[in-house]
Amino acid sequence: xxxxxxxxxxxxxxxxxxxxxxxxxxxxxxxxxxxxxxxxxxxxxxxxxxxxxxxxxxxxxxxxxxxxxxxxxxxxxxxxxxxxxxxxxxxxxxxxxxxxxxxxxxxxxxxxxxxxxxxxxxxxxxxxxxxxxxxxxxxxxxxxxxxxxxxxxxxxxxxxxxxxxxxxxxxxxxxxxxxxxxxxx
Amino acid sequence: xxxxxxxxxxxxxxxxxxxxxxxxxxxxxxxxxxxxxxxxxxxxxxxxxxxxxxxxxxxxxxxxxxxxxxxxxxxxxxxxxxxxxxxxxxxxxxxxxxxxxxxxxxxxxxxxxxxxxxxxxxxxxxxxxxxxxxxxxxxxxxxxxxxxxxxxxxxxxxxxxxxxxxxxxxxxxxxxxxxxxxxxxxxxxxxxxxxxxxxxxxxxxxxxxxxxxxxxxxxxxxxxxxxxxxxxxxxxxxxxxxxxxxxxxxxxxxxxxxxxxxxxxxxxxxxxxxxxxxxxxxxxxxxxxxxxxxxxxxxxxxxxxxxxxxxxxxxxxxxxxxxxxxxxxxxxxxxxxxxxxxxxxxxxxxxxxxxxxxxxxxxxxxxxxxxxxxxxxxxxxxxxxxxxxxxxxxxxxxxxxxxxxxxxxxxxxxxxxxxxxxxxxxxxxxxxxxxxxxxxxxxxxxxxxxxxx
Numbered sequence: 001x002x003x004x005x006x007x008x009x010x011x012x013x014x015x016x017x018x019x020x021x022x023x024x025x026x027x028x029x030x031x032x033x034x035x036x037x038x039x040x041x042x043x044x045x046x047x048x049x050x051x052x053x054x055x056x057x058x059x060x061x062x063x064x065x066x067x068x069x070x071x072x073x074x075x076x077x078x079x080x081x082x083x084x085x086x087x088x089x090x091x092x093x094x095x096x097x098x099x100x101x102x103x104x105x106x107x108x109x110x111x112x113x114x115x116x117x118x119x120x121x122x123x124x125x126x127x128x129x130x131x132x133x134x135x136x137x138x139x140x141x142x143x144x145x146x147x148x149x150x151x152x153x154x155x156x157x158x159x160x161x162x163x164x165x166x167x168x169x170x171x172x173x174x175x176x177x178x179x180x181x182x183x184x185x
Numbered sequence: 186x187x188x189x190x191x192x193x194x195x196x197x198x199x200x201x202x203x204x205x206x207x208x209x210x211x212x213x214x215x216x217x218x219x220x221x222x223x224x225x226x227x228x229x230x231x232x233x234x235x236x237x238x239x240x241x242x243x244x245x246x247x248x249x250x251x252x253x254x255x256x257x258x259x260x261x262x263x264x265x266x267x268x269x270x271x272x273x274x275x276x277x278x279x280x281x282x283x284x285x286x287x288x289x290x291x292x293x294x295x296x297x298x299x300x301x302x303x304x305x306x307x308x309x310x311x312x313x314x315x316x317x318x319x320x321x322x323x324x325x326x327x328x329x330x331x332x333x334x335x336x337x338x339x340x341x342x343x344x345x346x347x348x349x350x351x352x353x354x355x356x357x358x359x360x361x362x363x364x365x366x367x368x369x370x371x372x373x374x375x376x377x378x379x380x381x382x383x384x385x386x387x388x389x390x391x392x393x394x395x396x397x398x399x400x401x402x403x404x405x406x407x408x409x410x411x412x413x414x415x416x417x418x419x420x421x422x423x424x425x426x427x428x429x430x431x432x433x434x435x436x437x438x439x440x441x442x443x444x445x446x447x448x449x450x451x452x453x454x455x456x457x458x459x460x461x462x463x464x465x466x467x468x469x470x471x472x473x474x475x476x477x478x479x480x481x482x483x484x485x486x487x488x489x490x491x492x493x494x495x496x497x498x499x500x501x502x503x504x505x506x507x508x509x510x511x512x513x514x515x516x517x518x519x520x521x522x523x524x525x526x527x528x529x530x531x532x533x534x535x536x537x538x539x540x541x542x543x544x545x546x547x548x549x550x551x552x553x554x555x556x557x558x559x560x561x562x563x564x565x566x567x568x569x570x571x572x573x574x575x576x577x578x579x580x581x582x583x584x585x586x587x588x589x590x591x592x593x594x595x596x597x598x599x600x601x602x603x604x605x606x607x608x609x610x611x612x613x614x615x616x617x618x619x620x621x622x623x624x625x626x627x628x629x630x631x632x633x634x635x636x637x638x
Contacts (some may be wrong), residue, residue: 012534016291017589018393018595019292019394019397019399019594020589020590020591021292021390021529021533021589021593022389022390022393022419022533022534022535023534024389024405024533024534024535024537024592025534031532031533031534033531033532033533033534033538033541034532036538036541037285037531037538037541040541053401053411059549060549060550062205062549063545063546063549064549064612066549067542067546067549067611068543070538070541070542070545071538071542072541074384074387074537074538076459077534077537077538078387078537079387080262081387081534081537085278085392089278089281089284090280090281092282092285092286093285095286096285096286097285101287101346101348104285104385105287107286108286108287108289114418126306139291139294142291142294142295142554143294145294145295145297145299145322146288146294146298146299146302149299149302149303149306149318149322150302150303150306150307150318152316152317173623175250
């Protein structure tokens, strides 16, 4: 039973795919929403039956009662969700709160990437043609393009500077920048 | 219209016009600079609008909301306070989460914020095809509103601070809540309006998107406002509302390509009743002018962007190239996407119980919807869903339904309207129970009287 409660109130981690989908609370691996719809459906049917059998069936009244029940569950879902909000808030406060912009950028994975970008900007004039030797995952590649822009990136043969970086995962954790270098031709 | 609502609409329209101005500057070869951008607006505000606006504002503070009639007053301040506090907390959370960290979103890193950074450092939009950052890189065919607005925040800050830049997203969230609240408040009590605004502020995916750097919920804010004022026009026949709706709908096409479809949904909802109801040429002429009012903002605001895209051979949406012939030849049929979409609507954690509520409201309150102007709210949402469903079932987008990329982000653009309809149709318990109980008895007695006669 306590496992079910723990599952219900489990914080949903913020992942890259969260931008496309939020799973919501689960029970035995299934969305709680299924159970809620089932309960509301039963309630509506039962209430309609009682009204029809004992009083006078008024569909608007039945509908309103069903909606009230649904809204009650909505608020419960929001209370459950607020545990996730609290967790995100604490996590981001610890990670980013009270830090400088450069420190905040360094916290975004791959860890240490922004230090590399700052190093590149300190070594390479903005208009100089540069070429990069790196084997990055998709996210780190986008990160490089974003932070490097508007650096003049070109083919290695035409480059005045060559930049190298090695990004590796450490101990199954987030990606971590291991080594980097800038060379002038 | 209340001052707060004016400010919210002002943010939506103001940011839209500002980025159009920046686009125009780039076309004219004018480099971006703070005074160059804001000075024309200062002149316009002070010289032409300032004095009357201030006067109207002072008058507006004490005036009741248009259309508010027979609403229960004197509700307990405790629930009102609790709901306001709950909404306020969520707004604070959204501001905090957005501002505490720099840009992290995928689409922002390779598209929106990348382009913004380039525009800022280059002082304009690179329009030379040979330039390595032509149109800022990223998805060149995507509308420029969001990147240019981000650029403007950098210009305003005097530096590239991509954490502070993100203030624009919580401000859109706040504007959306305000527009939503006042749309309800014109017909509902304060408590009901606050309650449904609170529900809007709880939609998990909407809250998450308000803290990151994507365009989906931003276009949703424009679509919501456009539909709200179109509905207001249909109810009041106030032409100002129609123009407001047209401007907002047109600007939604400046945020994302879907906005173009939302604009035409508005046009469709405006034209169909005119074509079906009018028998007299005189009246038709008058209403034809109304359609022109609706068309004008689109032609003026979005026309240059469409021409620009044609000139530069830019595509639509995610396709690198777009043609009608290509689209027709690429038609597929994938009905298996429908259960997947329904699952996303009803069983995911993105919207809490929103679509269940919508279904109940349509089933139990269908008369209140389809015999009143509220049917336009229903159809604006239904047509948007039909449009997206068409993309899922008949085009290459079906693969993205199964990879989980597309559906929820598309639905972000329309969920506020779904809830708006529920909020407008919903009736508060006590007064309504009385009416509902009396109505059948009254009907019976009227019938029996007739029978007696």
